[in-house]
Amino acid sequence: MSTDFTPIFLFLAIAVGTGLSMLALSALLGPRKETRVKQMPYESGMDPIGDARQRFDVRFYLVAIAFLLFDVELLYLYPWAVAQWSAEPALAVANSAGVVLTAGVPPIFRAMVFWEIMVFVAILTAAFAYAWKKGVFEWR
Amino acid sequence: MTLWVLIGIVIKILMIVGITQGTVAYLILVERKIAAYAQDRIGPNRCGAQFGLPAALLQPLADGAKMLLKEDVVPKYVTKPLYILAPWIAIVTAMIGFAVVPFGPVGPNQLIDFQIAPNVDMGLLYVLAVGSLAVYGVILAGWASNNKYAFIGGLRSSAQLISYELPLGMSILGMLLLAGSLDMNQVIAWQSQNAWGVLVQPLGFILFFTSAFAETNRLPFDLPESEQELVGGFHTEYSAMKFGMFFLGEYLHIITVSFITVILFWGGWHLPFLGLTPESSGLIDTLLKVGIITGKVFLAILFIMWIRWTLPRFRYDQLMDLAWKSMIPLALINLVATAGIVQLVRTYWN
Numbered sequence: 001m002s003t004d005f006t007p008i009f010l011f012l013a014i015a016v017g018t019g020l021s022m023l024a025l026s027a028l029l030g031p032r033k034e035t036r037v038k039q040m041p042y043e044s045g046m047d048p049i050g051d052a053r054q055r056f057d058v059r060f061y062l063v064a065i066a067f068l069l070f071d072v073e074l075l076y077l078y079p080w081a082v083a084q085w086s087a088e089p090a091l092a093v094a095n096s097a098g099v100v101l102t103a104g105v106p107p108i109f110r111a112m113v114f115w116e117i118m119v120f121v122a123i124l125t126a127a128f129a130y131a132w133k134k135g136v137f138e139w140r
Numbered sequence: 141m142t143l144w145v146l147i148g149i150v151i152k153i154l155m156i157v158g159i160t161q162g163t164v165a166y167l168i169l170v171e172r173k174i175a176a177y178a179q180d181r182i183g184p185n186r187c188g189a190q191f192g193l194p195a196a197l198l199q200p201l202a203d204g205a206k207m208l209l210k211e212d213v214v215p216k217y218v219t220k221p222l223y224i225l226a227p228w229i230a231i232v233t234a235m236i237g238f239a240v241v242p243f244g245p246v247g248p249n250q251l252i253d254f255q256i257a258p259n260v261d262m263g264l265l266y267v268l269a270v271g272s273l274a275v276y277g278v279i280l281a282g283w284a285s286n287n288k289y290a291f292i293g294g295l296r297s298s299a300q301l302i303s304y305e306l307p308l309g310m311s312i313l314g315m316l317l318l319a320g321s322l323d324m325n326q327v328i329a330w331q332s333q334n335a336w337g338v339l340v341q342p343l344g345f346i347l348f349f350t351s352a353f354a355e356t357n358r359l360p361f362d363l364p365e366s367e368q369e370l371v372g373g374f375h376t377e378y379s380a381m382k383f384g385m386f387f388l389g390e391y392l393h394i395i396t397v398s399f400i401t402v403i404l405f406w407g408g409w410h411l412p413f414l415g416l417t418p419e420s421s422g423l424i425d426t427l428l429k430v431g432i433i434t435g436k437v438f439l440a441i442l443f444i445m446w447i448r449w450t451l452p453r454f455r456y457d458q459l460m461d462l463a464w465k466s467m468i469p470l471a472l473i474n475l476v477a478t479a480g481i482v483q484l485v486r487t488y489w490n
Binding site for chain 1: 146149150152153154157207208209210211212213215216217224227228231232235236238239240256257258259260265266283285286287288289290291292295298299302303305306309310313314316317318320321322371376377380381382384385456457460461464465468469472475476479482483486487
């Protein structure tokens with residue numbers, strides 16, 4: 001199996017360069033007429049009242065925490081989903097390098113791995129149901 | 141790897157960058173035209189008429205020049221490094237997602253590999269990872285602007301983006317299980333030999349496409365920039381090309397998401413009765429494959445733009461309810477059902 005990341009890093013370098021050149025061109029080409037009113041934070045034409053960086057609703061934190069939990073657990077499911085059936089010769093397809101991969105969960109373990117994943121998803125669902133019951137997803 | 145191979149890759153990358161940016165410029169025109177027809181107007185039709193070109197074909201050039209030539213206002217009260225970093229992150233993350241997207245046939249016996257990085261086995265994971273980085277651009281822009289509208293817009297947007305990322309990630313698990321690979325070429329190959337993803341994973345497709353709307357901040361999920369409440373949302377304080385970079389990033393995301401939808405669920409370059417196989421090469425087959433995949437992507441983009449003028453915007457609690465209370469449970473059910481059925485069929489049928 002050959003995984004070649006060189007093109008991705010080249011692309012990253014070019015993307016970084018494109019972004020920087022856009023910022024630079026815009027700063028160089030545009031006119032610059034600073035006035036006091038133009039420098040104020042925009043608040044529908046009124047003078048701004050107070051600072052913008054105030055405390056905000058705790059529910060945003062809750063959503064972020066719930067997301068972190070589920071996203072990490074979701075990440076565990078990807079390798080399983082790929083490996084579960086990829087060792088099946090009848091289903092194998094050649095990848096872009098022309099190699100037929102036969103790595104994956106061996107046939108005798110498939111049923112066991114399947115039930116393990118079901119238990120994993122059940123625990124995930126239980127945590128989800130608990131968070132729901134506790135009102136993490138209430139936005140009213 | 142020789143120098144010539146590297147130069148070849150760089151040329152390919154520059155072509156892709158040029159094509160995608162040019163496409164974005166014209167997508168904005170297409171969007172405005174569709175908006176106009178949906179509202180019984182004519183839309184832009186002047187720019188280019190001087191040279192005998194119909195339908196404002198030079199409008200994107202004028203837009204681009206205007207973005208560069210306008211005053212680049214940096215308000216005094218912003219956190220300057222982060223304020224400048226935010227649009228840069230938005231555009232870079234939107235651009236590099238395209239590195240693993242195949243826009244034509246890829247393989248050892250093809251004329252050219254129509255993919256920047258053809259030998260990456262975990263393409264889908266890479267696209268999801270890079271796509272989710274876009275939330276940093278949004279939240280930094282909202283926070284650094286030191287503006288109430290921008291701040292609320294950034295908060296709402298980041299909560300929305302992370303909420304819809306879960307159904308987005310879960311809905312493709314069924315397809316991965318069936319195709320047994322994260323390599324998009326193999327997913328297409330599987331579909332060309334069996335059935336299109338939308339037929340075997342209809343629920344997965346609906347969940348994926350809906351989350352894709354939310355991830356690209358398109359109506360009916362454009363809460364982050366709901367004009368009536370938040371002026372411009374997280375990019376209220378941005379002007380000139382910095383605003384343009386957010387815009388460009390958003391449209392690049394639309395293109396990438398359309399490609400992923402087509403590759404995962406609409407069969408990629410495959411059309412029934414044409415006899416295209418993963419191995420078929422030759423000039424005609426290659427052109428057919430590229431034409432089919434780009435045509436499907438264009439259809440997906442048109443669909444996304446059409447939806448904008450069909451559905452009204454959600455209220456914020458409805459938006460979060462939809463993600464957490466309907467889509468994630470449905471995605472879990474889809475995953476369990478797919479895994480169970482595949483297990484049964486593949487164990488006892490064959």
